[in-house]
Amino acid sequence: MTYEAFRDFHSRYYHPSNARFFFWGDDPEEKRLEIVAEALQGYTARAVDSAVPLQPRRDTPRQVEVPYAATDGQKTALFTVNWLLGERGDVHQALLMEMLEHILEGLPGSPLRKALISSGLGEDTTGCGLETDLRQMYYSTGLKGVDPRKVQDAEMLIFETLADLAEDGIDPAAVEAAVNSVEFSYRENNSGRFPRGLSAMIQALSTWLYDGDPLAPLAWEGPLADIKARLAAGEKVFENAIRDHFLNNEHRATVVLLPDARLAKAREDREAARLAAVYEACSDAERQELVEATSRLQVAQSAPDSPEALATIPSLGMDALPLRNTPVPCVREALSGGQTWLAHDLPTSGIAYTALLLPLNAVPARLEPLLPLFARSLTEVGTARRDFSELGARMAAKTGGVGADPLLATTRGERGLVKYLSVAGKAVYDKVPDLFDIFREILLEPLTDRAVRLERLRQMLLEDKARLEHGLVAAGHSAVGSRLRAHFTPSGLLAERLSGISQLMAVREHLQRLDSDPDSLLADLDELRRLIVASPDVLVDCTAETAGLDAVQRQAADLLAALPAGRDAALVLPPFSDGLPAAEAFLAPAQINYVGKAANLYDLGYTYHGSASVILRYMRMGYLWERVRVRGGAYGAFCMLDRMGGTLVCASYRDPNVDDTLTAYDQMADYLRSFRPDKEQLTSAIVGAIGDLDSYLLPDARGAQGLARHLAGDDEGARQQMRDEILGTTAQHFRDFADVLAEAAGHGVTCVLGGAQTRAAAEAHGWQTQELL
Numbered sequence: 001m002t003y004e005a006f007r008d009f010h011s012r013y014y015h016p017s018n019a020r021f022f023f024w025g026d027d028p029e030e031k032r033l034e035i036v037a038e039a040l041q042g043y044t045a046r047a048v049d050s051a052v053p054l055q056p057r058r059d060t061p062r063q064v065e066v067p068y069a070a071t072d073g074q075k076t077a078l079f080t081v082n083w084l085l086g087e088r089g090d091v092h093q094a095l096l097m098e099m100l101e102h103i104l105e106g107l108p109g110s111p112l113r114k115a116l117i118s119s120g121l122g123e124d125t126t127g128c129g130l131e132t133d134l135r136q137m138y139y140s141t142g143l144k145g146v147d148p149r150k151v152q153d154a155e156m157l158i159f160e161t162l163a164d165l166a167e168d169g170i171d172p173a174a175v176e177a178a179v180n181s182v183e184f185s186y187r188e189n190n191s192g193r194f195p196r197g198l199s200a201m202i203q204a205l206s207t208w209l210y211d212g213d214p215l216a217p218l219a220w221e222g223p224l225a226d227i228k229a230r231l232a233a234g235e236k237v238f239e240n241a242i243r244d245h246f247l248n249n250e251h252r253a254t255v256v257l258l259p260d261a262r263l264a265k266a267r268e269d270r271e272a273a274r275l276a277a278v279y280e281a282c283s284d285a286e287r288q289e290l291v292e293a294t295s296r297l298q299v300a301q302s303a304p305d306s307p308e309a310l311a312t313i314p315s316l317g318m319d320a321l322p323l324r325n326t327p328v329p330c331v332r333e334a335l336s337g338g339q340t341w342l343a344h345d346l347p348t349s350g351i352a353y354t355a356l357l358l359p360l361n362a363v364p365a366r367l368e369p370l371l372p373l374f375a376r377s378l379t380e381v382g383t384a385r386r387d388f389s390e391l392g393a394r395m396a397a398k399t400g401g402v403g404a405d406p407l408l409a410t411t412r413g414e415r416g417l418v419k420y421l422s423v424a425g426k427a428v429y430d431k432v433p434d435l436f437d438i439f440r441e442i443l444l445e446p447l448t449d450r451a452v453r454l455e456r457l458r459q460m461l462l463e464d465k466a467r468l469e470h471g472l473v474a475a476g477h478s479a480v481g482s483r484l485r486a487h488f489t490p491s492g493l494l495a496e497r498l499s500g501i502s503q504l505m506a507v508r509e510h511l512q513r514l515d516s517d518p519d520s521l522l523a524d525l526d527e528l529r530r531l532i533v534a535s536p537d538v539l540v541d542c543t544a545e546t547a548g549l550d551a552v553q554r555q556a557a558d559l560l561a562a563l564p565a566g567r568d569a570a571l572v573l574p575p576f577s578d579g580l581p582a583a584e585a586f587l588a589p590a591q592i593n594y595v596g597k598a599a600n601l602y603d604l605g606y607t608y609h610g611s612a613s614v615i616l617r618y619m620r621m622g623y624l625w626e627r628v629r630v631r632g633g634a635y636g637a638f639c640m641l642d643r644m645g646g647t648l649v650c651a652s653y654r655d656p657n658v659d660d661t662l663t664a665y666d667q668m669a670d671y672l673r674s675f676r677p678d679k680e681q682l683t684s685a686i687v688g689a690i691g692d693l694d695s696y697l698l699p700d701a702r703g704a705q706g707l708a709r710h711l712a713g714d715d716e717g718a719r720q721q722m723r724d725e726i727l728g729t730t731a732q733h734f735r736d737f738a739d740v741l742a743e744a745a746g747h748g749v750t751c752v753l754g755g756a757q758t759r760a761a762a763e764a765h766g767w768q769t770q771e772l773l
Contacts, residue, residue, distance in 0.1 A: 016040050018048040020208055024197030052135050052210055055084060063254040069267070069589045070259035071773055077258050079151050080127040080142035081158055084251040088132055089212035092223040095182070097137065097245070099227070100238050101130040102178035103170060104162075105141065107396060108380045109389025110174070112141065115161040117459045121154045122146035124466035135210040139245070145466050151256055159247070166242040175231065175238060177396030184400045186220055188351060188426075195696045264589055264755070301631045310680065316687050321727065325719050326694070328706035337535055337560050341553060342710060344543040344703035350428050351400065352548035353700040355707070356439060356556070357407065357420035357539040361570035362531045367524055369506035372498055373460065374528045375404040375421060381456045384445040388456060391442075398434035400426040402442075406498050409711040410491045410644040412718065415602070417490035417573070418711045420539065421532055426700070429548045436555035443533050444562060454518050461511050468504040472586075472772055476594035476753040477636075477653045479586075483751045484598035487578045489645040501586060501772065535563035543703025583750040585762035588773040592654045593754030595661040599744035602646030606740050610689075610725025611733035615672070616641055616648075617692065618685040618734075623671050624650070627664040632657050639668075643722075644712050648744055658752055658761040666745040672738035677731050689726050 016039070023032045068078075086093050104112040105125065116125050123145030131138050143154050191199035200218060208214035230237050282290070333341045363371070379395065379402055382388040395402045402425035409418040423443065427435040447453055472479055482500035485492030496502050513521045538560060542552040602608075620638050628637035636653035650665045677685070697705060709715075750767065752758050762769045 013050055015048060016043045017046045018050050022201045055136055058251045061250055061252045065256045065258055067260035067263050068257045069264035070261050071589050072261045074259050076145045077148040077151055077256055078126055078144040079256040080140045081155060082138055082140045082253050083246055083249050085137040085139060085245055087135060088137055089207045089216055091216050094132055095220055095223045096227055096241055097130050099178040099182050100241050102181055103174050103238055105129060107392035109392045111165060112161050115157055116143055119157055121150050123462040133206055148258055155254055162242050162246050166239045166247060170238050173393040177393040181396045183224060188400060190698060193696055318683055321690050325723055327716050328702050330706040330710060336557055339560055340539040342541040342707060343549045344706045346543055346699040346702055348544050348699045351426055352429060352432055352542060352544040352552050353426045353703055354552050355422050355424035355541045357422055358532050359537045360419040360421055362568035364571060367528055368497055370524055370528060371406050374525055376460055378404045378442045380460060381453060382447045383441050384447060385441055395438055398431050402438055408491045408495055410489055412644055412713045415489055415645055429551055432551040432555055436559050440559055458514055461507055465507045469773055472588055473590050477651045480594045480596035480751045480753050481649050481651050484596050484649050484749060485647050487580055487749050488600040488647045490576050493578050531568055534567040535560045535565055536567040541707045543700055581768040583767040585758050585767045585769045586753040586772045587759055590755040592656060593658050593752055593758050595655050595658055596651035596751045597662060597665045597748045598647055598649040599748040600646045601648050601740060604743045604747060608643055610722040611729040612641055613689040613726055614685045614729040615734055615737045617688050619668060628652050628661050632660055658757050669738045669742035669745060672734055675734055677734060686726060686729055
């Protein structure tokens with residue numbers, strides 16, 4: 001594309017005539033119109049044809065085979081079957097398909113998911129399921145880790161399973177679970193950290209962008225009532241949908257990705273040859289012009305934005321920032337059995353968010369890598385009462401979700417390790433007894449059938465292996481950051497063992513044990529249950545209004561009385577030692593890198609001051625953005641300080657460089673020494689840091705925040721001091737922090753994940769290297 005074509009595209013489509021204006025809140029309508037009118041001053045209406053045409057319907061299925069870059073030992077394929085559906089503007093069909101997706105694949109025991117996983121043809125399901133963000137919806141499902149010779153068998157299994165469901169009927173419990181789960185999700189309207197107004201706008205845009213009714217996606221009550229009425233009348237709603245949208249829908253494509261160990265090198269060779277041909281075709285003058293143009297580009301990238309350009313960006317002033325923190329309600333009491341009760345009285349619209357925190361202090365280090373598998377097995381293996389399909393359907397029908405995960409924290413000051421197994425769920429108040437009955441069942445009524453347990457554990461481990469391996473390439477910065485944090489604090493080390501590269505290694509070892517000594521694996525999981533599931537020192541946390549808090553407290557007391565009364569003594573932990581090399585490179589078939597460096601500032605003598613939040617935010621959004629992203633070509637870069645533990649981590653995302661990025665990290669101190677922030681820059685950084693501190697949270701997330709602060713000992717006095725220090729940050733703080741970053745650069749540890757460039761850097765610097773994929 002030429003620059004002129006780019007400018008023409010921008011001027012045509014990025015014009016107010018092609019804009020949508022969205023407001024959310026209770027501000028006056030007249031004021032909104034005044035704001036829009038002011039924004040449109042100086043523009044003239046023009047006709048803009050931005051309509052997205054419909055994809056023509058096909059009446060013949062297609063199969064597409066595409067190679068992917070694999071390592072020498074990588075022999076498995078990945079495939080998906082994809083169906084084109086109707087338009088997103090048909091809210092009734094969209095809601096029905098959302099429920100059908102839950103029926104087919106929403107739970108571990110859902111029939112299509114169960115058929116694919118239990119077939120042994122692949123390691124994990126893949127495909128996005130139902131996609132509703134385009135004008136025409138589509139559905140995608142398939143398998144990863146499948147033998148290329150078995151792709152056709154797996155594809156046939158999908159159609160056979162769908163045909164059986166359409167012919168024999170869907171389990172009514174699965175239908176109830178799907179309807180309840182989807183309705184619960186819509187009524188809860190939990191947008192996480194995303195403001196609900198923006199969430200509503202994005203929903204509206206799913207039809208509005210295609211000239212449809214922007215309010216249609218928000219008006220789901222009518223279609224929901226209609227679907228419920230049709231089900232109550234005995235109509236085979238979802239069986240008919242399977243026939244219409246899958247079995248009789250010929251507009252589908254089967255996409256197969258086949259391994260090719262030579263593809264990565266072939267791509268590199270083609271690119272090198274192309275560049276060489278371009279170079280050879282240029283005259284000396286043309287080559288010199290390319291050099292000069294590159295130099296001009298680098299100068300332009302390094303130049304600060306003009307004051308006039310910056311003035312066009314809306315911004316807040318210091319006078320708009322609250323001087324005081326908003327505390328999270330948190331009442332601590334002792335239950336009748338001596339356990340701790342934490343209550344967060346917040347407006348949750350009749351939903352109780354509850355967690356049972358079971359201490360992990362008696363779990364020895366050798367069993368810790370099994371904790372994720374044990375946690376998942378509580379809800380996905382089944383119980384003495386129900387198999388895993390029935391258990392999943394009951395959880396979906398009676399609650400908004402139940403799950404278990406390790407929960408770790410670092411204590412303020414001592415940097416000690418807090419570790420629990422969190423068994424959590426959410427339910428409307430009249431379903432709280434059902435929620436606790438499920439808690440009781442998964443904790444106290446374990447499945448004992450050896451063959452069933454081993455089969456499910458194998459399936460779950462293969463899924464975990466596939467997901468962890470996929471995450472290394474898709475989100476390698478998370479793995480790099482986790483590995484770096486493991487060097488400095490007990491919680492960082494354990495977190496890496498439970499969710500990072502070490503966990504991938506552990507999962508592979510668990511699979512080997514299933515083949516060589518399965519009974520020892522079962523014995524270790526049983527030992528974990530004995531060590532964890534007991535009543536002493538349990539912490540019960542709940543976020544709800546008063547009625548919900550009372551209901552949960554009553555049920556919690558009954559459950560805790562039923563748990564075993566004894567618990568092994570907490571183990572005495574040895575002095576902290578990570579045992580990791582100071583520089584590591586992990587190799588995977590990728591054309592990009594994830595580059596990280598970290599140091600613990602507290603170990604280097606630094607005492608936390610709130611100005612660090614301001615300075616590091618500025619470095620993340622300013623210096624690193626310019627050096628690593630704009631000039632370096634990475635998709636992203638960040639630097640984050642763990643206020644509790646003191647670890648500073650710098651990492652990049654999908655980075656074409658290695659050494660240049662590490663150099664950028666090491667030169668942060670030099671940048672700060674010469675940096676003189678003006679009033680606008682300082683104000684912007686402070687406003688951003690306060691924005692991070694006061695981030696948008698819904699009631700359930702605020703309650704979780706209150707729990708996290710309780711576990712870490714992060715009291716309101718310390719948090720108010722941090723806020724005061726943020727608000728009082730000066731230019732001198734920036735310059736003083738340069739010495740801190742210089743120490744970090746000199747004492748930091750390095751971790752890089754990537755392909756050929758990572759290997760070359762590791763060989764050049766003598767880093768310890770390990771093949772991951």
